[in-house]
Amino acid sequence: MNKPNELTAEATIQALIHAHQDEPGALLPLLHAIQDALGYIPETSLAVIGKALNLSRAEVYGVVSYYHHFRQAPPAKHTLQVCCAEACQARGANQLIDQIERKLGCKMHGQTTNGNIALEPIYCLGQCAVGPNILVDETILHARLDESVIDQVVDALGGAK
């Protein structure tokens, strides 16, 4: 867990609010910036964001909870997002997901017991001719997945145990 020091997080959020609050429709860019910096949207930030953007805390919470991308709790060290959409299903994604769950020892939406890797579904990475696909840590794509690629990826991330 890389939960940031609360004071630092507060200062980070203030700086990001300052950078984004004058943009039209600032809430999503601001939430992205906070999550990129801290890994999630801390509950304590909702009221602060609301005040800066002239929104209620409930409105901010409504947005954070609406979008799948925004996390409300600190993430695992690494995230493995597996495409579950039709084109990947047509290429054997469902069987692969069973293998990944066994390898990681956790179900979809869960994480490894050592807190190293979280497993999440994602619906389409736009690599539909070469599935099944995964996105690692929101940046690195792997296509034509099979058990050996999964083993390499998981081991490179430091393993499940």
Place this chain on the structure above:
Amino acid sequence: MTISVYIPCDSTALALGADQVAATIAAEAIKHHLDIKIIRNGSRGMFWLEPLVEVATPDGRVAYGPVKPADVASLFDADFLAGKSHKLAQGLTENIPFLKNQERLTFARVGITDPLSLDDYIAHDGFKGLQRAITLTAPDIVKEVLDSGLRGRGGAAFPTGIKWKTVLDAQADQKYIVCNADEGDSGTFSDRMIMEDDPLTLIEGMTIAGIAVGADQGYVYIRSEYPHAIATMRKAVDIAEAAGYLGDDILKSGKRFKLHIREGAGAYVCGEETALLESLEGKRGVVRAKPPLPAIHGLFGKPTVINNVISLATVPIILAKGAAYYQNYGVGRSRGTLPFQLAGNIRHGGLVEKAFGLTLRTLVEDFGGGTENGRPMRAIQVGGPLGAWVSQSQFDTELDYEAFAAMGAVLGHGGVVVCDDTINMASMARYAMAFCALESCGKCTPCRIGSTRGVEVIDRLVNGENKLEQQALLTDLCDTMVAGSLCAMGGMTPYPVMSALKQFPEDFGL
């Protein structure tokens, strides 16, 4: 003499190891004291060959693929830098039938150029459309788009020129151009390819749209699942602005257009235009009731052109070559070309841009080469998660908006997902309802509640509980969703469900 070697930077190529291949080729060239220049081009869209390495020869580019780092030493041994033969050699890229038989208009430059090279873009006819547009009056630009017959490529197929005219005629102190780059449909990647492989054409198209309707602000709303597209578009906007193709004085015409890149946050329904506008405004991506149309009351309440990536990226060639040139392609009321995306279990998956009017069978058999694993094709989903499943007896239908509508299907955004005979259509129907339940914005009841009830009814049907009753109930539920939903999310989820039920009843135990 320096030899140019092309290795794609498209994210599909990257997902298959293009960066490692590029690094290995660079290292091997140094080892052999060979003078090469590696250019990171876009993808040609032949994904079964990625990473596709091309070498410039006097006869044209020679292709090798799919190249793995372990193949690189043998490529050098075979003298691939002179275009010599090798087990991965594909001959001249332009002569590969998959590519040769296409009609690439929107994708004319894709895979050929370095996506972020302004010089490359200009050398391949870039900005010709914009240069012509600044010499025309606003109504003349709109007329050109209208006359081209271009219809919304996001899937709804509404005439783009009519949208533009409505915004042009609206009186307001501020207007906007919004690009819908929330390409969430499974089996589609043409928007992603434009943004990663030829981003300047989208920027050019949006700038022309801005000049045409009198909007000086534009937004591109890109889904967060596309990190590479977001990064490339941000760089491309900076490059275009620095060179005067965006900003306060476009090509010294005195016209102004600012472009902003915005990132979505994983909500499928934000691909619906009004939900997208809500999201851009910083709200939950909940669908708005129409009317008022976005063209009258759009982003921040102002007249807004909202178009798909492909629609906007097609505008430059229409302006450069004239409406008649584009309009000459296609059939019936489906004018021009559509970039089809071959996906799922298919041997030659990738991007096929063709004029409307070829048959689905030509697309999946002649271009696609059938299934990758060689099993028979059983069902094809055309048009994304909200598109109908098409069975063998319908494969000879022409790909044109009206022909597909006539059989209760859609072309949508041109995604084609091929499934072999191991597919269970009841589970795909259940998936469609479950996906709708997961992604419904919750505003209207048929979609919010109907999707969850739909999953339950399909489960009972498959479990054999009062089958005929469940079948009637599912049909009735789908009717309600089609007729009563506010947008396509609930209104079209019944397409995959009912098409599966009608054409593959045996999978439901009927």
